[in-house]
Amino acid sequence: MPDTILIIDDEAAIRDSLAGILADEGFAPLTAASAEEGMQMLDEKDVHLVLLDIWMPGMDGLEALKLIRQRFSLPVIMISGHGTIETAVQATRSGAFDFIEKPLSYDKTILSIKKGLQLAHLERENQLLRESGPAPVNITGTSPLVVQLRQQIERVAPTDAWVLIRGGHGTGKELVAQTIHRLSRRARQPMVAVNCAAIPEELIESELFGHVKGAFTGATENKKGKFDQASGSTLFLDEIGDMSLKSQAKVLRILQEQKFERVGGSRTIEVDVRVLAATNKNLEEEIERGAFRADLFYRLNVVPIMVPDLVDRREDIPLLVADFINQFRRKGIGRKQFSAAALHLLQRHAWPGNVRELRNLVERLVIMTPADEIEAEDVALFLGNAPLLEPPARPVDQAYRHLDYKEARRRFETEYLQARLAENDGNISKTAEQIGMERSHLHKKVKALGIAVK
Missing domain, CATH: 3.40.50.2300 (Response regulator)
Known part of the structure; x- marks a missing residue:
């Protein structure tokens, strides 16, 4: 335009x-x-x-x-x-x-x-x-579910297809949206995010579509809405399942036509917006209850992506903990290590709050634990009497069982570094920063292990 x-x-x-x-x-x-x-x-x-x-x-x-x-x-x-x-x-x-x-x-x-x-x-x-806040981080993990999630993101990101991201509270739905946008052709402009659950129903139209001066009490000047701001970029509608039926009807019309009028205005504004939406609700059940429009669901659900609960990918917890520790270190909180027993205990927790709950607990432990190494006793103190699950399956144990220590260590280092480098598209500097290693040391280690870098 x-x-x-x-x-x-x-x-x-x-x-x-x-x-x-x-x-x-x-x-x-x-x-x-x-x-x-x-x-x-x-x-x-x-x-x-x-x-x-x-x-x-x-x-x-x-x-x-x-x-x-x-x-x-x-x-x-x-x-x-x-x-x-x-x-x-x-x-x-x-x-x-x-x-x-x-x-x-x-x-x-x-x-x-x-x-x-x-x-x-x-x-x-x-x-x-x-x-939009801090720059997005990578989706951490090597579990089959996370590998599948990254593959889905890589396939859909270069297109302009609309995506409905589903998953529980704290699973990282916004991170998935940020990653899709970052890998898309629209990445030159920032993604515009709207939390549909945080905006009162009487204000959501103004927030999404903007308003003209005098449209209502307090509208002292023209204001662009989120759809307007996102033209040429990506609009992320978080918690879309909490939007009122009245607002759903207006959003549906705009999604179909890519044009709208501001609140109190008569001029039609055309936009070019890619829409990503996210919800933790079962929208099929919401449709049955009459709380969500079926036509809006089918319009948004072009490519569905399910973000797994942390309990279903507990093998990723050590990698997530390492990432969080490095993030906290960059914020000046201090660097701590988790013992193997502490990590093992974290893997047996159910994590109803998913990755967000894990991050909060790790930050609490890093701040409140006086020792440099966090032990299982420290973790147990903060987890309280929460019931424990069976340890996650570790099929890799069989591959290590008949190796001597030196060869097992070499194989683990190789697999670990290959996974971390793959998450960062082979970027040595970025990987070194994330895992807390000097770039030159990582470069030598990669060369010594014979790891091929893109």
Whole structure:
């Protein structure tokens, strides 16, 4: 969709000439003959950049610039036939992106517009990155279920197919969504996430679709919604099963048409959004109860992905613990080790809170255990009287049983490093950081073990 440029100038010839050139360059021009008219259009239209004359009847350009900077996050390029150095400095201090003198050099004007739009795009990316929190980490584990999960992600990520991610609380559904987005063609822009369970029903339409000024009490300015922000990128609808039926109906229409109107607005906005959704609920049962729309379920469920519970992949717990310890070390919490007996006990817990519960427990143990090595007794103290499961099956034991210590150690190191390197696509530096080893040491170890690196 073309970027919309608003030209505010009291000279009709300038407006018409600029509008024609901008249209030829692939932009969508809008024109206003006064600052007052321009401010009204900014309230009503979705504008990406403003070309603003300084000397106009009524409100002048410098006054309009201050209002635009206060109310809208837009780059503004000042244009004037009577500019002075003092005026240019004043405009720049007031937030103007650039200052161009008349008669306009159209090549210079187009170049300035493109740079202004690029800056606005980068600012939007930075804002979304700040809102999205820490960078996603890899999906850790070598169990058959995790290997299958990664294979599913690798197959679906390069496509634009919609994905319904299912799994219990704390299994890592958002991490799966982040990984799909990171491996997709849309990865240049941040994924936009919405927790459908955390937004009150009366506000979810405004949150998803945006609103226009005056749409309701407290709507003091135009606001873009999450669908708008995610255009060209990925929208992650977390806990979609907690969305009200009324909101489900509106989302369904937008998902089908990829167009919507803001709350209180009448202009149709088209978007290009890939949707990933996640839920911990059994949506088939929710449909039977009348709490979830069947048509929305079938629209979202193009590619279903099930994230396994931790209890079904307990063999991954030692790798997860090692990852968490390294994450905490980078946060300055300190580095501890878990004894084999402690890890064995962790593998016998049921983990109703899944990976999130394990991470919280590991952090608690690292902080509260005074010794450098965390023992089974420390783990038992924090687990309390929780019932223990049988130890997870370890088919690899048979492969080690008839080896001497040196060869068993070599085989374990080889398998362990191959698995960690595979998780990081062969990246030595990243793997070294995750497992707490010097890069040069890891490089030598990989070479000594004869491990092939991509």
